[in-house]
Amino acid sequence: MNTTAIEVRDLHRKYGDFEAVRGIGFEVGRGELYALLGTNGAGKTTTLDVLAGYAPPTGGRVRVLGHDPIGERAQVRHRMGIVLQEAGFYKDLTVAETVDAWRRWTPHSLDRREVLERVGLSQRERVRVSQLSGGEKRRLDLALAVLGRPELLFLDEPTTGLDPEARRNVWELIREMVAEGTTVLLTTHYLDEAEQLAQRLAIMHAGRIVTEGTLADVLGGRGTRVTFRLPGVLPGDLPYEPGTAGRSVTLSGESYSVETDRPQEDLRILLSWAHRHGRELDGLEVRRPTLEEIFLEVAATERVAA
Amino acid sequence: MNWLSMVWAQARLNQTVLLRQRGMAFTVLLLPLFLAFVYTSGPQSAGSVNGVPGAAFAAVGAIAVVLPFSYMTIATAVVVRREERVYKRLRGSALPTSAIFAGDIVHATILGAVQAVVILVYAIGVAGAPMPSNLPLLLLAFLLGAAMFAALAIGTAGLIPNYEVAQLIALPVLFLSMFGAGLMFPVSVLPEWGQRVADVLPLSPIVAMMRTAILGRDFAAEAAPVVGFLESFQVSAAAIGIGLLWIGAGLWFTRRYFRWDPRRA
Ligand SMILES: Nc1ncnc2c1ncn2[C@@H]1O[C@H](COP(=O)(O)OP(=O)(O)O)[C@@H](O)[C@H]1O
Ligand SMILES: [Mg+2]
Numbered sequence: 001m002n003t004t005a006i007e008v009r010d011l012h013r014k015y016g017d018f019e020a021v022r023g024i025g026f027e028v029g030r031g032e033l034y035a036l037l038g039t040n041g042a043g044k045t046t047t048l049d050v051l052a053g054y055a056p057p058t059g060g061r062v063r064v065l066g067h068d069p070i071g072e073r074a075q076v077r078h079r080m081g082i083v084l085q086e087a088g089f090y091k092d093l094t095v096a097e098t099v100d101a102w103r104r105w106t107p108h109s110l111d112r113r114e115v116l117e118r119v120g121l122s123q124r125e126r127v128r129v130s131q132l133s134g135g136e137k138r139r140l141d142l143a144l145a146v147l148g149r150p151e152l153l154f155l156d157e158p159t160t161g162l163d164p165e166a167r168r169n170v171w172e173l174i175r176e177m178v179a180e181g182t183t184v185l186l187t188t189h190y191l192d193e194a195e196q197l198a199q200r201l202a203i204m205h206a207g208r209i210v211t212e213g214t215l216a217d218v219l220g221g222r223g224t225r226v227t228f229r230l231p232g233v234l235p236g237d238l239p240y241e242p243g244t245a246g247r248s249v250t251l252s253g254e255s256y257s258v259e260t261d262r263p264q265e266d267l268r269i270l271l272s273w274a275h276r277h278g279r280e281l282d283g284l285e286v287r288r289p290t291l292e293e294i295f296l297e298v299a300a301t302e303r304v305a306a
Numbered sequence: 307m308n309w310l311s312m313v314w315a316q317a318r319l320n321q322t323v324l325l326r327q328r329g330m331a332f333t334v335l336l337l338p339l340f341l342a343f344v345y346t347s348g349p350q351s352a353g354s355v356n357g358v359p360g361a362a363f364a365a366v367g368a369i370a371v372v373l374p375f376s377y378m379t380i381a382t383a384v385v386v387r388r389e390e391r392v393y394k395r396l397r398g399s400a401l402p403t404s405a406i407f408a409g410d411i412v413h414a415t416i417l418g419a420v421q422a423v424v425i426l427v428y429a430i431g432v433a434g435a436p437m438p439s440n441l442p443l444l445l446l447a448f449l450l451g452a453a454m455f456a457a458l459a460i461g462t463a464g465l466i467p468n469y470e471v472a473q474l475i476a477l478p479v480l481f482l483s484m485f486g487a488g489l490m491f492p493v494s495v496l497p498e499w500g501q502r503v504a505d506v507l508p509l510s511p512i513v514a515m516m517r518t519a520i521l522g523r524d525f526a527a528e529a530a531p532v533v534g535f536l537e538s539f540q541v542s543a544a545a546i547g548i549g550l551l552w553i554g555a556g557l558w559f560t561r562r563y564f565r566w567d568p569r570r571a
Contacts (some may be wrong), residue, residue, distance in 0.1 A: 052398060054566075074402070082398035088390035090319070092326035101322075104315035105401045107307040148400055 005030045005065060005152055005183040006051060012059030013046050020046040022207035023060065028200075030151075033174070033184040035194040038204035044187035045085050047204075048156050051185065052082050065152060078107050081145035083138075085156035085187075091130040095121055095140060098129060099147070106148040118176075119143045120169060135166030142173060153177060155186045159193060171196055191290060203294065211294075222289050222297065223247070224263040226270065229254045229282035239273040240266070312401055316409020317416065320383060330382065330473075334417070338375045342368035342425045345489065346433045356530035358521055362436070365429030366520045367489050370513045372421040373451045374483040376414040378476035380459035383410055385472040388463070393566045407460065414459075415452040422448060429520075439522030440538045447515035447542075450549040454508055457556025464563030483509035508552050511545030518542055
C-alpha cells in the first residue's frame with residue numbers, strides 16, 4: 001500500500017496576474033498530521049483548495065491519496081473530509097436536520113448520535129444553525145467533515161476565532177482522529193497549535209515555504225526568550241558569562257531579552273541571582289518565539305544568503 | 307449510494323429549506339395558483355376565442371405561468387448558496403456537482419408539475435376547458451419549458467450578485483414571460499414587429515404548445531383550425547425549435563458566467 005497521502009510538487013496557483021502560491025512542495029505520509037503555518041495571505045487556503053479539488057494548479061502537480069483531486073475526483077471525493085476556513089450552512093435548518101441531510105449522500109456515514117457525541121453537540125440537536133455560537137459552528141463543521149469516516153482530513157484554520165476552551169476541545173478531537181489513523185493536513189497561524197498537534201510542519205510566507213520539517217528542525221537554533229525589565233542594571237552585572245554558546249543577551253532601554261537553548265538552567269541562574277541581590281524582575285516572561293519572529297528571521301537569513 | 311438517490315436528497319433538502327423561508331415559500335408555492343385564478347376570472351375570460359370559451363383559453367395559458375416561478379426558485383437558491391458559501395461546503399462533500407444541479411432542477415420541476423396539475427384540474431373542472439386532446443404534447447411542452455427556465459436560471463445566476471437582486475430580477479422575467487405569451491393582454495393588439503418579438507420570448511412557444519395540446523387547435527393559424535394528434539406535433543415544430551434555442555442560450559450563459567464562489571477568480 002502507498003504510504004504517501006499527499007504529494008505536492010512545485011505547485012503554483014495564480015489568480016489572474018497575482019501568484020498566490022509560488023512553487024511549493026511537500027509530502028504528507030499516511031496517518032501523519034502535517035501543519036501548514038503562515039500569516040494571512042501566505043497562500044494556505046489556496047494550497048488547500050487545490051488539494052481538495054476546488055481549483056486546478058496553474059503549475060506543478062498534486063496527488064491526493066494517489067489521485068489527481070480534480071481529474072480523478074470520483075476516486076477521492078468520499079475518502080476525504082474538509083473543514084473550510086469559511087463556509088456556510090443552511091441557516092434555517094437545525095443541527096440534526098443538517099447532519100441528517102448530509103448523511104443522505106455520504107456513504108458509510110456515522111450515525112447522527114455518534115457524530116454529534118463525538119464533536120460534543122449532542123445537547124444542541126434541535127437548535128437552528130443560525131443560533132449556534134462560533135465554537136459550536138466549528139464543531140458542526142467538523143461533524144460534517146468526519147461524517148463519512150474520511151482517510152484524509154483537511155482543516156483550514158479550525159480554531160481561529162475560538163475561545164481557549166473551544167480550541168482545546170477541537171484539538172482533542174483532532175488528536176482522536178489522528179489516533180484512529182486519519183491523515184490530517186491542518187493550516188493555522190498559531191505556532192502553539194502546530195506545536196500541540198503536528199508531527200511535521202511547513203512555514204509559508206508570501207506563497208513560498210520558507211522552512212519545513214519537524215518542530216525541532218523548524219525551531220532549531222531559535223531558542224526560548226526570557227524577557228524582563230531591570231532599571232539601572234548593566235549587562236555585565238547579570239550572572240551570565242558573555243559570549244556563551246546557545247545564549248544571547250540583548251538590552252533595549254531597560255528591557256532585557258535573553259534568548260537561550262537552555263531555558264530552565266538559565267532561568268534558575270537568573271532567579272537565584274535576583275533573589276540574592278533582592279532585585280525584582282519586572283514583567284518577567286518566558287516564551288517561545290512567535291511565528292512572525294521565526295519567519296521574519298528566516299526571510300532575513302534568506303535575503304542575506306541570496 | 308447511487309447518483310439518483312443523491313439527486314433526490316438534494317431535491318428534498320431544497321424543499322425543506324424553501325419551506326423555512328416563509329416569504330419565498332409563499333411566493334413560489336401559492337402565487338402561481340393565485341395568478342391563475344385571477345387571470346381566469348378577469349375580463350379576458352369573458353367571451354370566446356375562436357369558439358373556445360375565454361375562461362378555458364385563459365386557464366390553459368395560466369398553466370405555463372408556473373414556469374417563470376421555477377426560474378425564481380432556482381435562481382434564488384443558486385445565488386443564496388453561492389453567496390453564503392454553502393456551495394463550497396456541498397462541493398467538498400461526497401456529492402458530485404452534477405447531483406447539485408440535478409437536485410435543483412428536479413425540485414423546481416416537481417413543484418411546477420404539482421402546481422400545473424392543480425391549475426389543469428381547475429381549468430377543466432371550473433373554467434370549462436376540455437380534457438387535453440394530446441397528453442404527450444402537453445407533457446413535452448411542460449418538460450421543454452421546465453428545462454428552458456432551469457437552464458436560464460442557472461445561466462443567469464452568475465450575473466446576479468445577491469438574494470435581493472435575484473428576487474428583483476424574477477419580476478421582469480415573470481412579466482416578460484406573461485406578456486410574451488399574451489397572458490397580460492392579447493398579443494394581437496401589438497404592431498406586427500411587437501408580435502414577432504412576443505412570439506420568441508421564452509414562455510410564448512410553451513403556451514402555444516400547451517394550447518394546441520389541450521384545446522386541439524392551432525391558434526397560430528387563421529381561425530384556429532382543429533388539428534389531429536400527429537398534426538398537433540407538426541404545428542408545434544417551430545415552438546419546439548424556439549424552446550431548444552432558449553435552452554442553448556441558458557447553457558451558454560452557464561458555461562460563461564456560472565461560478566461556485568462569491569469571488570470571481
Ligand atoms: N479568489 C481570489 N482572487 C484573487 N486573489 C485571491 C483569491 N483568493 C485569495 N487571493 C489572494 O491570494 C493570497 C493568498 O490567499 P490565501 O490562500 O487565502 O492565504 P491564507 O489562507 O494563507 O491566508 C492573498 O493575497 C489573497 O488576497
Ligand atoms: Mg486562509
